[in-house]
Amino acid sequence: MERQKWNKINKIVDNALDLKKEEREKYIKEECGDDSNLKREVTQFLESIDQSQKTGFLEDKEEYLKDLTIGAGQGIQETSSSLIGKTIGKYKILELIGHGGMGSVFLTERVDGAYDEKVALKLLRSGMDTPSNIARFKRERKILARLKHPNIAHLLDGGVTGDGLPYLVMEYVNGVPLLEYCNNHNLSVKDRLDLFESTCKAVEYAHRNAIIHRDLKPSNIFVTKDGTVKILDFGIAKLTEPDQADDYLIQTRTTTRIG
Numbered sequence: 001m002e003r004q005k006w007n008k009i010n011k012i013v014d015n016a017l018d019l020k021k022e023e024r025e026k027y028i029k030e031e032c033g034d035d036s037n038l039k040r041e042v043t044q045f046l047e048s049i050d051q052s053q054k055t056g057f058l059e060d061k062e063e064y065l066k067d068l069t070i071g072a073g074q075g076i077q078e079t080s081s082s083l084i085g086k087t088i089g090k091y092k093i094l095e096l097i098g099h100g101g102m103g104s105v106f107l108t109e110r111v112d113g114a115y116d117e118k119v120a121l122k123l124l125r126s127g128m129d130t131p132s133n134i135a136r137f138k139r140e141r142k143i144l145a146r147l148k149h150p151n152i153a154h155l156l157d158g159g160v161t162g163d164g165l166p167y168l169v170m171e172y173v174n175g176v177p178l179l180e181y182c183n184n185h186n187l188s189v190k191d192r193l194d195l196f197e198s199t200c201k202a203v204e205y206a207h208r209n210a211i212i213h214r215d216l217k218p219s220n221i222f223v224t225k226d227g228t229v230k231i232l233d234f235g236i237a238k239l240t241e242p243d244q245a246d247d248y249l250i251q252t253r254t255t256t257r258i259g
Contacts, residue, residue: 005038010134010160012042017142045131083123087111088167089159091121102128102136107172119156120172124165136235137166143211143234144168151202151229153222173222173230181223198229206231212238 012031016024024046032039083093083106091108097120098105108121124137144155157169175181178199182192199221206213213220213234220233 007160007164009038009041009045010164010166012038013045013138014160016042016046017138045135088121088123088161089157089169090114091119091169093121094118102133108169118172118174120153120170121167122170123161123167126163126165129165134166137168140235141166141168143239144170146209146211147206147234149202149205151198151231152206153230153232171230173224173232175222175224175228175230178218178221178223178229195223195227195229199231202229202231210239214238 016027019027028039028042086093090110090112092111093106093108095107097107103122103124106121107118109118141158153171153173155170160166222230222232
């Protein structure tokens with residue numbers, strides 16, 4: 001598919017995902033005009049994303065993780081490292097902080113000076129931009145956009161590169177995995193239970209908003225220097241009620257820090 005056409009499809013799909021289903025058809029008709037092929041491709045893409053939220057598209061966690069690690073290794077790290085110093089959207093890449101078979105995570109900073117804090121940018125790897133992987137990326141973005149809780153790393157921005165690769169911009173969590181933090185600080189049982197309680201509150205908040213993490217483990221729970229718990233990686237999370245969740249999203253009243 002031509003990159004220009006793909007970018008147009010991606011933009012229409014992105015905007016359509018933010019609309020109620022009854023509003024999508026009108027929007028797609030307006031954007032596609034008389035281009036029946038464009039309308040068909042957009043519609044099929046949206047249907048695949050909707051289907052992934054209702055059926056077993058990501059029910060097999062082990063199969064997903066297998067896909068995620070195919071090709072992971074030195075080659076990926078070298079390719080990802082070549083992006084350091086380059087700019088994606090409004091963000092300059094400073095450092096590679098994580099990578100896998102499907103994508104890489106970079107430490108970045110805003111080039112427009114809107115704010116000084118560093119943020120994390122998660123980028124789909126070139127060659128992995130299949131419809132199913134892109135659907136997973138969009139699904140993660142949709143889920144993260146719902147979650148506003150001080151103990152969940154939150155979404156700040158997102159977009160598509162000039163090459164048509166989707167990316168997410170997240171709060172950068174400057175911390176370490178849960179068990180490492182506990183051991184490094186020789187935490188007492190009470191202090192460990194306090195961290196556990198914070199984790200449970202964040203998980204309970206996600207559940208009340210119809211979202212199940214499905215990969216919750218110590219390595220996906222970070223603790224910052226000031227002792228704040230942050231749950232990461234909603235890449236295989238599931239919306240339990242995708243059609244109704246928009247109508248009863250529960251917002252936390254606690255102020256969250258923008259990364």
